[in-house]
Amino acid sequence: MIRDPGARIRSVLDRLAGDLPALGLAVSGGGDSIALMQVVAEWAQGRRVMVATVDHGLREGSAAEADEVARAASALGLSHAVLLWRRDTQVGNLMAQARDARLRLLSGWARRNDLPAVALGHTADDLAETLLMRLARGSGVDGLSAMAEWRDAFDMRWLRPMLGTGRAELRDWLTARDITWIDDPTNDNADYDRIRARQAIAALGLEVSGLARSAAHIADARDALADYAALLSADAKVDRGSLILSRGPLRDAPPEIRRRILVAACRWVTGADYPPRRATLVHALEAMLAQGRVTLDGAMISPTGGGLRVTREAAAALRTGPTPDQVWDRRWRVRGLAPGQTIAALGTEPLARLAWRDSGLLRDEAAASPGIWQDGRLIAAPLLRDHPGITLIPVRGAADFRRLVKAH
Numbered sequence: 001m002i003r004d005p006g007a008r009i010r011s012v013l014d015r016l017a018g019d020l021p022a023l024g025l026a027v028s029g030g031g032d033s034i035a036l037m038q039v040v041a042e043w044a045q046g047r048r049v050m051v052a053t054v055d056h057g058l059r060e061g062s063a064a065e066a067d068e069v070a071r072a073a074s075a076l077g078l079s080h081a082v083l084l085w086r087r088d089t090q091v092g093n094l095m096a097q098a099r100d101a102r103l104r105l106l107s108g109w110a111r112r113n114d115l116p117a118v119a120l121g122h123t124a125d126d127l128a129e130t131l132l133m134r135l136a137r138g139s140g141v142d143g144l145s146a147m148a149e150w151r152d153a154f155d156m157r158w159l160r161p162m163l164g165t166g167r168a169e170l171r172d173w174l175t176a177r178d179i180t181w182i183d184d185p186t187n188d189n190a191d192y193d194r195i196r197a198r199q200a201i202a203a204l205g206l207e208v209s210g211l212a213r214s215a216a217h218i219a220d221a222r223d224a225l226a227d228y229a230a231l232l233s234a235d236a237k238v239d240r241g242s243l244i245l246s247r248g249p250l251r252d253a254p255p256e257i258r259r260r261i262l263v264a265a266c267r268w269v270t271g272a273d274y275p276p277r278r279a280t281l282v283h284a285l286e287a288m289l290a291q292g293r294v295t296l297d298g299a300m301i302s303p304t305g306g307g308l309r310v311t312r313e314a315a316a317a318l319r320t321g322p323t324p325d326q327v328w329d330r331r332w333r334v335r336g337l338a339p340g341q342t343i344a345a346l347g348t349e350p351l352a353r354l355a356w357r358d359s360g361l362l363r364d365e366a367a368a369s370p371g372i373w374q375d376g377r378l379i380a381a382p383l384l385r386d387h388p389g390i391t392l393i394p395v396r397g398a399a400d401f402r403r404l405v406k407a408h
Contacts, residue, residue, distance in 0.1 A: 005165045005173050009036070010043045012161040016150055017117060022048035024110045024118040025078075026102075029053065029069045029182035033121035035170040036162060038179060040119065041076040051080045052109050054102045065182050083109055107156035117157040122147055125167040125198070128211035132197040140278065141256070145222040146215035151407070153273050166208055226406040229260040233405055236265075238398045240383060241331055242311040242365060243268055247303065258285055264404035265310040266299040268396055271330030300364055309362065317345035317368035327395065332370050335391040341379060346371040350378050359384045
């Protein structure tokens with residue numbers, strides 16, 4: 001292993017981002033992300049690098065900390081933006097909401113600035129802490145696996161170039177360079193699962209590197225399962241925004257392989273960033289094998305002949321609501337909209353006038369298809385009947401399904 005953490009991280013950056021013309025950095029001001037910013041500034045060599053800080057507004061001093069990051073970025077010649085989040089509900093898991101909001105804000109910022117990827121400051125300590133947290137929750141192989149060095153989510157590629165480096169090592173590196181960072185007071189708050197896991201590691205004298213290696217070994221097992229699932233679902237067929245799976249191989253496969261294929265199929269249809277909950281999925285698997293039609297997180301799974309047809313649930317598509325955007329329901333790219341026209345789910349009421357059975361689609365599948373509306377009147381149902389000037393392009397294809405089967 002390369003002893004200098006800066007050199008080690010630069011080597012990983014070469015592998016993950018060496019061909020990228022630009023890179024975004026998520027920098028909170030803590031030691032990990034400040035080290036990331038310092039290393040990337042040295043590594044960039046003419047690449048366009050931009051920095052963003054998400055201010056969740058959850059505690060006093062967060063705005064001042066964002067200003068500190070702005071000054072540190074400016075000293076390195078990097079542009080900086082503050083992305084504000086204000087929680088709009090007091091219901092639900094605060095930390096999960098803050099995490100998703102952070103990623104959505106960063107993704108939007110990166111896309112507005114033509115940044116193809118955003119680097120995050122996760123370290124080997126995060127791998128160790130996450131392993132303990134998920135063990136306590138009874139997670140399966142995917143949950144216990146090490147974070148991937150890269151992944152695609154929220155319409156962005158996320159890079160983690162520091163997973164092979166420990167938090168203490170980074171702070172020693174910063175101290176030797178006389179570089180300061182901000183200590184987040186919540187890092188001592190045992191109300192949070194991650195802080196309790198961190199304290200447990202210290203109290204038990206566990207080696208972070210050993211826990212991180214265990215997570216990496218589990219990740220190897222996860223990848224093997226994903227490869228098997230990909231082989232078993234290689235004959236999946238795409239049909240007008242829906243997916244057809246062979247039922248025989250699924251029926252005979254181990255439950256974990258069925259689960260993986262079904263998760264990928266549902267995410268392919270809906271565009272969801274996260275898989276369905278395991279308990280919900282187990283129920284759906286049982287119903288599916290009993291020949292029943294089931295709905296699962298916005299997707300519908302229907303037995304058809306010797307296969308299973310995975311389609312968009314009509315009720316979920318209707319909740320998407322009308323939009324003038326060219327990408328609708330994270331499924332269809334629509335070309336040729338005239339001014340004043342919007343896209344919304346067709347629904348069941350117009351089907352009788354459209355001879356939907358001739359399309360070969362299921363009734364609910366047709367109801368979930370896009371309709372073009374103007375002033376409350378249906379102008380076109382392009383998936384059921386060709387319409388001059390209107391073109392539907394699926395957002396995802398067969399290659400995207402294969403990628404999701406093997407996704408981390």
